[in-house]
Amino acid sequence: MTDDITIRPVIDKDQRALVDLWLACELTRPWNDPLDDITRARASAEAEILVAAAADGALAGSVMVGHEGHRAWMYYLAVSPALQGRGLGKRLVRAAEVWAAACGMPKMHLLIRPENDRVRAFYESIGYGEQKRVMMARWLDGRPLGD
Numbered sequence: 646m647t648d649d650i651t652i653r654p655v656i657d658k659d660q661r662a663l664v665d666l667w668l669a670c671e672l673t674r675p676w677n678d679p680l681d682d683i684t685r686a687r688a689s690a691e692a693e694i695l696v697a698a699a700a701d702g703a704l705a706g707s708v709m710v711g712h713e714g715h716r717a718w719m720y721y722l723a724v725s726p727a728l729q730g731r732g733l734g735k736r737l738v739r740a741a742e743v744w745a746a747a748c749g750m751p752k753m754h755l756l757i758r759p760e761n762d763r764v765r766a767f768y769e770s771i772g773y774g775e776q777k778r779v780m781m782a783r784w785l786d787g788r789p790l791g792d
């Protein structure tokens with residue numbers, strides 16, 4: 646059922662469906678406009694949004710991948726709820742890794758919330774491990790950090 650799904654860079658006409666996918670997967674946050682995120686990633690030579698698309702163009706999944714010259718990072722990994730558990734998430738991660746390796750990046754990083762045991766188990770099952778670090782952050786417009 647996922648055999649006809651291919652992974653390719655996002656195109657203009659995917660954008661609305663991509664936001665809907667992220668909403669369905671609860672990946673959006675009130676302080677991030679997803680369309681702004683899509684626009685910035687697509688404007689950057691150091692970032693890409695890969696989508697999993699069915700033959701009829703329907704979007705089944707996504708991953709945003711980018712690098713800053715040192716490490717690659719993934720965001721917005723999402724598989725349509727109806728298609729989860731069929732290997733698409735793993736395929737998307739592997740495609741992001743291929744993109745990063747082609748950019749010369751030796752390592753992939755990603756962030757998950759500490760309480761998100763389900764996603765942690767998914768990443769562990771495809772070869773990722775936890776590295777103890779403290780993530781520091783600051784909004785550049787000076788607003789309070791929050792959660």
Ligand SMILES: CC(C)(COP(=O)(O)OP(=O)(O)OC[C@H]1O[C@@H](n2cnc3c(N)ncnc32)[C@H](O)[C@@H]1OP(=O)(O)O)[C@@H](O)C(=O)NCCC(=O)NCCS
Binds near residue numbers: 670722724730771
């Ligand atoms: C996380 C997510 C992308 C996984 O995609 P998926 O297509 O369901 O996962 P896959 O079918 O590719 O699973 C790959 C492997 O992970 C394993 N796996 C998946 N979910 C798992 C879980 N909850 N616990 C343990 N293993 C899990 C699968 O068994 C499979 O292992 P296998 O290759 O040995 O068979 C998907 O569940 C999703 O979109 N979740 C909502 C959005 C989200 O939380 N994204 C991550 C943001 S950090």
